[in-house]
Amino acid sequence: MKKIATIFLAVLIVALIIPSIVFAAEIDLVADDAGVLTYDEWVALNQRADQITERYSCDVAIIIVDEMNDDDGAYEWAKFIYEGYDYGYGADKSGVLFFLSMAERDYALIAHGYGNTAFTDYGKDVMLDKHILPLLKDNKYYEAFSVYLDKAEEFLAMSRGGTPFDRDTDPERSGSSILFKLAITILVPLLIALIVCSMWKKQMKTAVIARTATNYIPTNGFNLTGQTDMFLYRTIDRRKVASQPAKSGGTTKDSKGYSGRSGKF
Numbered sequence: 720m721k722k723i724a725t726i727f728l729a730v731l732i733v734a735l736i737i738p739s740i741v742f743a744a745e746i747d748l749v750a751d752d753a754g755v756l757t758y759d760e761w762v763a764l765n766q767r768a769d770q771i772t773e774r775y776s777c778d779v780a781i782i783i784v785d786e787m788n789d790d791d792g793a794y795e796w797a798k799f800i801y802e803g804y805d806y807g808y809g810a811d812k813s814g815v816l817f818f819l820s821m822a823e824r825d826y827a828l829i830a831h832g833y834g835n836t837a838f839t840d841y842g843k844d845v846m847l848d849k850h851i852l853p854l855l856k857d858n859k860y861y862e863a864f865s866v867y868l869d870k871a872e873e874f875l876a877m878s879r880g881g882t883p884f885d886r887d888t889d890p891e892r893s894g895s896s897i898l899f900k901l902a903i904t905i906l907v908p909l910l911i912a913l914i915v916c917s918m919w920k921k922q923m924k925t926a927v928i929a930r931t932a933t934n935y936i937p938t939n940g941f942n943l944t945g946q947t948d949m950f951l952y953r954t955i956d957r958r959k960v961a962s963q964p965a966k967s968g969g970t971t972k973d974s975k976g977y978s979g980r981s982g983k984f
Contacts, residue, residue, distance in 0.1 A: 746782075748765060748768035748769060748772060749765040749768050749780070749781045749864070750780075750782050750783065751781075752782075753783045753785045753819070753821045755783055755819075755860045756861060757861075764864055764868065768781065768868060771868060771872050772808060772814075774872075774875075775875040775879060776808050776809060776833070777808050777813045777834055777837065778806050778808045778815070778816070779815055779872075779875075780814060780816040781816075781819075781864050781867065782800055782818045784819070785820075786821070787820045787822070793825040793826060793827035794827045794980075796827070797816055797828075797829045798977055800818065801814070801816050801829065807831055807832060808833075809833075811833060812831050813831065813832030814831055815829070815831075815834040815838050815871060816828070816830075817851075819855075819984075823983070824984050826847075826852075826855070826981060827980070827981035828843055828846070828979050828980055828981070829977050830843075830970070830977070831976055831977050831978075832976070835970045835972055835978050836883055837874050837875045837879075837883055838970070839969055840968055840969065840970055841889070841968040842874055843979065844980070845889065846867070846874075847980065851863050851867055855984040856984055885968050
């Protein structure tokens with residue numbers, strides 16, 4: 720009887736311990752398996768990622784590994800990690816994950832759930848090409864990850880405000896577009912008016928003021944032998960047809976609800 724009781728107690732203890740072990744094994748929002756960050760850098764990035772995640776209810780993660788164990792590519796590997804380590808905030812598993820594999824210098828940036836709304840295809844391209852990849856190419860990893868978190872917070876703030884970062888909401892793109900349209904609206908009509916006035920002025924140089932109309936009457940007078948109606952002027956009513964506004968680029972998702980981009984740095 721004592722033996723049965725001992726076995727039952729051991730099974731009970733194991734049942735209580737295993738969930739704790741599994742929970743403890745959960746990966747951080749910033750995981751550096753390749754050792755490219757110092758401890759202080761890792762702590763700072765983790766704290767920042769936690770703050771952004773809680774503020775906007777969307778996981779913002781960074782995963783760095785030495786190498787990938789298969790040939791599926793960085794995009795599929797990032798999705799495997801996202802699912803395998805249960806990333807994603809809330810029921811729709813909202814989040815964005817930046818993945819690096821150092822062996823072949825592969826990267827992937829994926830989004831899921833609300834992350835697809837906040838991180839559009841255009842937004843991912845701007846984030847990577849303009850801000851992150853130039854730093855990674857110079858091996859400035861901490862700076863690159865810091866910029867990633869900065870842009871992630873910026874995009875999430877814009878999205879929660881109702882205007883996700885996209886082609887038609889990019890402050891730099893829209894600013895230059897407004898200036899261009901303003902220049903076209905003002906300068907083109909002025910240029911056309913200048914050309915027309917110049918042509919009129921040239922034509923008027925041969926004109927001489929006539930005091931009488933005798934120069935236009937034949938010596939023996941004139942006889943009206945025919946009559947013709949000539950079409951000299953016409954009036955055209957024009958109505959501007961408003962063009963449809965350009966649609967936002969949006970986000971392209973795969974069959975599992977992920978969007979993203981991958982490549983080499």
